[in-house]
Amino acid sequence: MKWVTREHPKTDRIACPWLIRTFIDPEAEFLYVPAAEVLKVLAGRYELEAVGGGAIDGPAPAERYRYADGGGHVGVIASVTRPFCGTCDRIRLTAEGQLRNCLFSVRETDLRGILRSGGSDDDLAAAIEAEVGRKWAGHSIGQVHFIRPARSMSQIGG
DSSP, X not given: OOOHHHHSTTSOEEEOGGGHHHHHOTTOSSOOOOHHHHHHHHHHHSOEEEGGGGOBOTTOOEEEEEETTSSOEEXXXXXXXXXXXXXXXXXXXXXXXXXXXXXXXXXXXEHXXXXXXXXXXXXXXXXXXXXXXXXXXXXXXXXXXXXXXXXOHHHHTO
């Protein structure tokens, strides 16, 4: 495996353990590499130093590590094995103008429709505020009632 951060040491790169399912078996309900395993593989190749103790820094989703030789950083986003839902302040706007309050949300609010129908700034703000207000306390991955979104992160633009 080629490590992008080693070739471009001034750029942080993020490993997304839960996203690997998409590349291995798109039909699998749950298939991911736990953060601990990702870190074990990295530590087996490189000496890592935790940035900020390896903890998530505020609302940023990555546990950040620096290569001991100064050759860059790597971050691990472990939304499945180490969820950070309680501090997440992210929402996502797709290229089609759909707003999601969570990467794993099955609901999207159509902001493009509001704009194209002549909606005001207040209408847009109200729709955004309502969607943010519906943000879940957690994504429920791994629980029997979890519903996988129809479109993955790579399909909504980020």
